[in-house]
Amino acid sequence: MKSRYSEAGAKEAIARWGEAHGELVALRVYTSRLIGSDPDLVLHGGGNTSVKGEKRNLLGDSIACLWVKGSGSSLDRVEPRDFPALDLGYLRRLRALEALSDEQMVNELRTHLFDASSPNPSVEALLHAFLPHAFVDHSHADAVLAVTNQPRGADLVREALGDEVAILPYIMPGFPLAKEVARVFEAGPKVRGIVLLHHGLFTFGETAAESYERHIELVDRLEAFAAKKQTRAAVTAPPSVSNDDAAARAARLAPVLRGLVAEAAPASDAGYVRAVLEWRASPELLAFAERADASALADAGPITPDHVIRTKARSVFLDLDWAAEDATIAAAARAAVDAFRARYDAVFRANVEAKGIERTKLGSAPRVVVVRGAGVFAFGATKKEARIAADITEHSLRAKATAAGIGGYVALSDADLFDMEYWSLEQAKLKGAAPRALEGQVALITGGAGAIGRGVGHACAAAGAHVVVVDRDEPFAIAAAAEIEKAFGAGSAFAVAADVTDDASMRAAFDRACVAYGGVDIVVPNAGIALVRSIAELSSREALDVAKVNYLGVLATLREAARVFAAQATGGNVVVNASKNVFAPGKDFGAYSASKAAAHQLGKIAALELAPLGVRVNQINADAVFSHGDTKSGLWQEVGPGRAKSRGLTLDQLEGFYRDRNLLRARVEARHVGNAVVFFASQKTPTTGATLPVDGGVPEAFPR
Numbered sequence: 001m002k003s004r005y006s007e008a009g010a011k012e013a014i015a016r017w018g019e020a021h022g023e024l025v026a027l028r029v030y031t032s033r034l035i036g037s038d039p040d041l042v043l044h045g046g047g048n049t050s051v052k053g054e055k056r057n058l059l060g061d062s063i064a065c066l067w068v069k070g071s072g073s074s075l076d077r078v079e080p081r082d083f084p085a086l087d088l089g090y091l092r093r094l095r096a097l098e099a100l101s102d103e104q105m106v107n108e109l110r111t112h113l114f115d116a117s118s119p120n121p122s123v124e125a126l127l128h129a130f131l132p133h134a135f136v137d138h139s140h141a142d143a144v145l146a147v148t149n150q151p152r153g154a155d156l157v158r159e160a161l162g163d164e165v166a167i168l169p170y171i172m173p174g175f176p177l178a179k180e181v182a183r184v185f186e187a188g189p190k191v192r193g194i195v196l197l198h199h200g201l202f203t204f205g206e207t208a209a210e211s212y213e214r215h216i217e218l219v220d221r222l223e224a225f226a227a228k229k230q231t232r233a234a235v236t237a238p239p240s241v242s243n244d245d246a247a248a249r250a251a252r253l254a255p256v257l258r259g260l261v262a263e264a265a266p267a268s269d270a271g272y273v274r275a276v277l278e279w280r281a282s283p284e285l286l287a288f289a290e291r292a293d294a295s296a297l298a299d300a301g302p303i304t305p306d307h308v309i310r311t312k313a314r315s316v317f318l319d320l321d322w323a324a325e326d327a328t329i330a331a332a333a334r335a336a337v338d339a340f341r342a343r344y345d346a347v348f349r350a351n352v353e354a355k356g357i358e359r360t361k362l363g364s365a366p367r368v369v370v371v372r373g374a375g376v377f378a379f380g381a382t383k384k385e386a387r388i389a390a391d392i393t394e395h396s397l398r399a400k401a402t403a404a405g406i407g408g409y410v411a412l413s414d415a416d417l418f419d420m421e422y423w424s425l426e427q428a429k430l431k432g433a434a435p436r437a438l439e440g441q442v443a444l445i446t447g448g449a450g451a452i453g454r455g456v457g458h459a460c461a462a463a464g465a466h467v468v469v470v471d472r473d474e475p476f477a478i479a480a481a482a483e484i485e486k487a488f489g490a491g492s493a494f495a496v497a498a499d500v501t502d503d504a505s506m507r508a509a510f511d512r513a514c515v516a517y518g519g520v521d522i523v524v525p526n527a528g529i530a531l532v533r534s535i536a537e538l539s540s541r542e543a544l545d546v547a548k549v550n551y552l553g554v555l556a557t558l559r560e561a562a563r564v565f566a567a568q569a570t571g572g573n574v575v576v577n578a579s580k581n582v583f584a585p586g587k588d589f590g591a592y593s594a595s596k597a598a599a600h601q602l603g604k605i606a607a608l609e610l611a612p613l614g615v616r617v618n619q620i621n622a623d624a625v626f627s628h629g630d631t632k633s634g635l636w637q638e639v640g641p642g643r644a645k646s647r648g649l650t651l652d653q654l655e656g657f658y659r660d661r662n663l664l665r666a667r668v669e670a671r672h673v674g675n676a677v678v679f680f681a682s683q684k685t686p687t688t689g690a691t692l693p694v695d696g697g698v699p700e701a702f703p704r
């Protein structure tokens with residue numbers, strides 16, 4: 001591990017933040033970011049840092065102050081405002097107390113902030129306050145965890161670092177740990193750091209550079225020590241499978257696993273609490289999964305306890321026979337996940353009973369599944385959370401392999417891990433806002449880059465879904481997905497170029513959706529083309545070209561949807577974008593209306609056939625949707641000029657004509673079609689086989 005500190009960087013930080021926040025805070029932000037930017041030190045919100053100084057209040061009094069990282073920020077992107085300022089003198093007096101519950105501690109911290117709008121200070125704030133140094137740095141460095149998750153962890157740290165550090169056994173973060181750290185420091189005031197077994201490292205110093213450099217130096221020495229102690233290679237051999245082979249297996253296995261990790265929620269309209277996948281198959285991960293001890297290491301607890309919130313304490317390991325039938329593979333996966341759930345529930349019950357406490361049980365499904373020959377399948381409530389779980393898993397497996405090479409990997413006990421997963425402060429967060437209607441779901445939309453497709457994508461994403469934008473035009477698909485990600489966050493949409501008239505292309509599109517998110521829950525066959533031609537002039541060839549998209553394209557989409565829905569076994573929704581023309585056809589529009597009518601009939605058949613899977617199939621008959629934002633409807637670009645001409649209107653007057661023609665005089669927009677999709681997919685009513693007009697009211701198109 002190398003220091004990233006530079007005088008130039010420190011000067012730049014002072015120039016950037018010094019005037020508004022003072023030099024101390026500027027340097028605190030600078031070295032905090034240095035720690036945060038090294039994933040071997042901290043990941044996603046892990047670790048914390050602080051600085052002590054003087055702050056003037058409105059009355060002009062100078063008050064001793066602690067700036068400590070707040071919760072909810074990550075060290076790599078931390079800003080001055082992410083360091084709430086606290087009354088240090090008061091916090092230090094708390095040390096005299098015999099006990100302080102976590103809830104009391106949070107209250108004392110909140111009521112001694114300088115700024116009422118600050119984020120909650122870190123739960124390790126008192127630990128920072130009780131140490132005398134100006135700067136304190138804390139990480140969960142992989143090297144510290146590889147050496148301390150050992151049967152003789154304390155001895156190994158002593159061997160590596162001598163008397164320069166104090167060593168503490170694992171104690172859960174909070175008031176008792178803060179007091180204990182202060183005590184061991186005062187017993188050996190020459191120490192340069194404190195190693196917390198199974199947890200991480202604290203260093204301190206009078207300057208930002210001193211505390212940071214000590215941190216890097218101690219971690220570097222532990223890295224070198226761990227490397228020297230290796231009795232065998234951390235990862236034995238290169239993987240026997242390529243990333244492409246692994247991806248093909250992932251496409252096959254992902255919807256099965258995603259279905260298995262969904263939590264049944266019979267009382268909710270959605271029926272399930274679903275998770276989103278992040279699949280990883282680097283050569284290192286594939287090689288790890290082929291180690292003889294891969295199963296034991298995946299099953300062992302986390303390298304540092306706060307990972308349980310993201311990954312659960314243990315992971316599932318699968319070694320499948322890839323030559324077997326799909327059903328055999330699914331049965332093997334189910335048996336492993338069921339066993340995981342049963343053990344999780346048993347550990348929960350045993351701890352609640354032994355500790356005499358009440359807790360709300362969390363979902364019992366695994367968050368991480370390590371699969372020999374296929375990589376790591378990490379799940380989260382969102383793509384962002386799944387990625388965090390995957391990042392943690394990559395580092396954890398590497399650290400576990402290093403630990404196994406030193407002697408043996410030994411994680412914390414189930415009882416300690418339970419305390420972290422079911423910490424009262426974490427339980428309090430469960431009483432947050434109700435989830436959005438399509439939370440955790442994946443919506444696949446064909447023609448997703450067109451006007452209506454974009455309107456549907458935005459509405460689904462706003463309701464919490466992740467969106468797979470399928471479109472024939474790749475740059476358009478990428479642009480439409482980027483638009484959704486810009487509005488709803490990185491990972492909220494994924495672009496796939498595919499042609500609905502090509503069965504293989506559609507199969508590949510669904511496979512890519514499975515690898516990207518784990519599967520699909522909402523499928524919107526929406527791709528369509530228009531042709532203005534009277535029957536007298538319509539060739540069979542032209543009619544077939546339209547039918548290939550508008551009818552057979554819907555068939556191909558439904559066929560692939562049925563395949564993935566069956567593998568997931570958690571129901572789903574299909575919402576076919578049919579047309580007002582199905583009930584109210586127009587002349588010169590035979591190829592379009594007839595193909596849409598065929599698709600509409602197919603949708604009804606799908607409602608019959610997919611009901612046993614719990615899949616609902618409904619349809620939307622929209623009329624006169626001209627655009628979504630800057631995206632013009634392809635249909636209206638095709639038919640608009642002819643329609644305008646036949647009615648003696650200019651093209652600009654056409655939209656007004658259609659608005660005035662409907663009963664509500666409504667301008668029908670793409671987002672209205674999106675709202676209708678969200679309505680069906682939210683399952684607020686037990687409805688399948690229905691058609692909902694989104695047309696402002698056109699009497700001749702009333703469903704009958």
Ligand SMILES: [Zn+2]
Nearest residue numbers: 047138199200
């Ligand atoms: Zn920590």
